[in-house]
C-alpha cells in the first residue's frame with residue numbers, strides 16, 4: 001500500500017481535509033474516497049474526457065492528475081451543477097436537445113461546456129469544437145451537444 | 156495502486172538534492188506524459204518530484220533578449236501569450252496541435268521536449284526558430300540549442316540532477332510567415348504521424364520535420380536548395396527532404412506513407428510561406 005499524505009482542498013464549494021494515497025489518481029480519489037461517482041472513468045490515459053473536472057476553474061482530465069496534487073486547490077465536479085433539485089441550464093438544454101444516448105460522456109461534456117461558457121459566453125462552432133476537443137462521444141451525439149451548448153448560451 | 160514517494164518543493168537547491176538522492180527520480184510538471192507512462196509501466200519512479208511550487212519556472216516574459224517560457228507554463232498559456240501570437244505564431248500553432256484543450260491546460264513545453272518524443276509537436280517549430288533550452292542544476296546553469304537537446308527517442312541532453320528551467324526564442328524574430336502542419340489519424344488527441352514546420356526569414360527559409368527520424372530534424376537539404384541555390388520550384392525542393400529523414404513504420408503510418416506525406420507537407424509549407 002502506498003504512502004498517504006494529508007491534503008486540504010475545496011470540493012464543490014466545501015472545504016475538506018483528507019488523506020490521499022500518493023499512488024492514486026484524482027479520478028480514483030473523487031470516485032472511491034469522495035464517493036462522487038458522476039465523474040466517469042473511461043480510458044484513464046487522457047484520451048476520452050469522461051473524467052473531466054474543473055481544477056481551479058479549468059477543465060482537466062482527472063485521470064492525469066495525482067490526488068495529492070489537489071492540495072490547496074479548488075475542485076468542481078458535475079455534482080455541483082444542480083442546486084436544490086434545480087438543474088443547471090446546461091443540464092436542462094442537454095435534455096431538451098437529447099444530447100446523448102448512453103450518457104456516459106455527458107458529465108465530462110457538461111463540465112467542459114460550463115468552462116467554455118465562462119470563458120466565452122457566446123461560443124462559435126469553432127470555439128465549441130476546440131473546448132470539446134478532448135471529450136469523445138462514442139454514441140456520436142455531437143450535433144445535439146453543439147446545439148445544447150448554443151441554446152444554453154442564450155439563456 | 157502505484158507505489159512511489161511524492162515530494163513537492165519550491166526550493167531549487169532542495170530539488171537538486173532530491174534529484175540526486177535516488178536512482179529513479181521523475182520531475183512532475185503537467186503529468187500528461189509521466190502519469191500515462193507510469194500506468195503503462197514505461198516509467199517506474201522511486202520518487203516523484205513535483206516542480207509546481209518552483210517560482211523560477213513560472214516566468215513567461217518578453218524582454219530585449221527575446222521570449223522566455225518557463226518550464227511550468229502550460230501550452231494553453233503559450234497559445235494566448237501576445238508576444239508569441241504576434242511574433243512567432245508558428246510556436247502557438249505547434250502548441251495548439253498538442254492533444255486536446257484539457258491536455259493543454261496541464262501540459263508544458265518543458266515536459267514536451269524533456270519527454271523527447273520524435274513526434275513532439277512543439278519541437279519542429281522550436282527548431283525553425285533556433286530556440287535555446289535553459290538548463291539548471293546544482294553545478295549552475297547552461298544553455299543548449301534545442302536541436303542539441305534531443306538525443307534520440309526518449310533521450311534528452313539533461314545530466315542527472317539537472318532540470319529544464321525555461322525555453323527562449325531569441326531575437327531577432329523571423330520576418331516572414333511560419334506554418335506548422337501535423338498529419339495525424341484523428342483531428343485531435345493523437346500524436347503526429349508527421350509534423351512539418353516551415354518558417355520564412357525574408358527570402359530564406361528554415362524547415363524542420365518531426366516523427367520521421369529518431370529526433371526531430373532540420374531539413375537541411377531543402378533549406379540549402381532554396382537558400383543557397385535559389386531553387387524556386389517548390390516540388391523539387393520538397394523532394395529533397397528524403398535525404399534528411401529515416402522514417403519507420405509504426406501504428407500511425409508506414410515508412411512509405413511518411414516519406415510521401417512529409418514531402419507533400421514540405422511543399423505546401425514552402426508554397427504558403429515563400430509564395431507560389
Ligand SMILES: Cc1cc2nc3c(=O)[nH]c(=O)nc-3n(C[C@H](O)[C@H](O)[C@H](O)COP(=O)(O)OP(=O)(O)OC[C@H]3O[C@@H](n4cnc5c(N)ncnc54)[C@H](O)[C@@H]3O)c2cc1C
Nearest residue numbers: 046182184185186187188189254263266267269275276319
Ligand atoms: C491524450 C494525450 C494526447 C497527447 N497528444 C500529444 C500531441 O498531440 N502532441 C505531442 O507532442 N504530445 C502529446 N501528448 C504528450 C504530452 O501531453 C506532451 O508531451 C506534454 O507537453 C508533456 O508535458 P507535461 O508538462 O505534461 O510533462 P510531464 O508528464 O510532467 O513530464 C514529461 C517528462 O519530462 C520530465 N520533465 C517535466 N518537466 C521537466 C523539467 N522542467 N525538467 C526536467 N524534466 C522534466 C518528466 O519527468 C517526464 O519524464 C499527449 C498526451 C496525452 C495523454
Ligand code: FES
Nearest residue numbers: 042043044049063
Ligand atoms: S478517463 Fe480520463 S480521459 Fe479517459
Ligand code: FES
Nearest residue numbers: 101103137138139
Ligand atoms: S452519449 Fe454515449 S458516449 Fe456520448
